[in-house]
Amino acid sequence: MAKIFLIGMMGVGKSHWAEKWARKLKTGHYDLDNLIENLEEKTIPEIFAEDGENYFRNTEAKILRWFGEKKSFVLATGGGAACFEKNMEWMNRNGITIWLDEPLGILVGRLKLGKENRPLIKNLSDRELHSFIENKLLERESFYRQAQYHLSGSEISNKSLEKILQENE
Ligand SMILES: Nc1ncnc2c1ncn2[C@@H]1O[C@H](COP(=O)(O)OP(=O)(O)OP(=O)(O)O)[C@@H](O)[C@H]1O
Ligand SMILES: O=C(O)C1=C[C@@H](O)[C@@H](O)[C@H](O)C1
Numbered sequence: 001m002a003k004i005f006l007i008g009m010m011g012v013g014k015s016h017w018a019e020k021w022a023r024k025l026k027t028g029h030y031d032l033d034n035l036i037e038n039l040e041e042k043t044i045p046e047i048f049a050e051d052g053e054n055y056f057r058n059t060e061a062k063i064l065r066w067f068g069e070k071k072s073f074v075l076a077t078g079g080g081a082a083c084f085e086k087n088m089e090w091m092n093r094n095g096i097t098i099w100l101d102e103p104l105g106i107l108v109g110r111l112k113l114g115k116e117n118r119p120l121i122k123n124l125s126d127r128e129l130h131s132f133i134e135n136k137l138l139e140r141e142s143f144y145r146q147a148q149y150h151l152s153g154s155e156i157s158n159k160s161l162e163k164i165l166q167e168n169e
């Protein structure tokens, strides 16, 4: 049984790995962004546009705390979740936190193809996207660094997950 919180920048692969790793661990796989959308019955861009980012961040923090009760899961948080409402401290007290990290070029390349569902980058040109992500990484790094584990590039693997789990048995 493991309580795993995946954190890191948008596009790094939190949703992708949460699904894979939950299947491997035969446990529940959750995505904080999807849970917010289901609760609000709106897409994330709609929530940002109609209710504002503050409302989104409050809802994100509230739903995150549901995981205090759960015994086993892999949760993909949203890209900003670690950086608001003392969420990082809370996750560190309530499970294993893993920062997934990829070089800027990889993030930008992936995000170019997936702007529509991400309100913070939806209206940016490709050139603006590059500097936006670069600045956001600088702004957020001090939060992400608080995670118990930091996996970067090729370190993001099943093998690393197994090692982390062994250390936390
Ligand atoms: N290791 C990988 N190899 C190739 N493509 C990947 C990999 N990880 C993620 N991707 C692709 O990159 C895109 C972004 O991944 P994903 O949605 O998992 O990111 P995220 O960290 O959950 O982002 P967000 O914070 O915006 O929810 C997706 O299209 C996904 O399929
Ligand atoms: O990096 C962010 O602030 C965000 C990332 C996404 O996962 C969503 O939570 C939302 O688009 C905001």
Ligand SMILES: [Mg+2]
Binding pocket: 014, 015, 016, 031, 033, 076, 077, 078
């Ligand atoms: Mg995601």
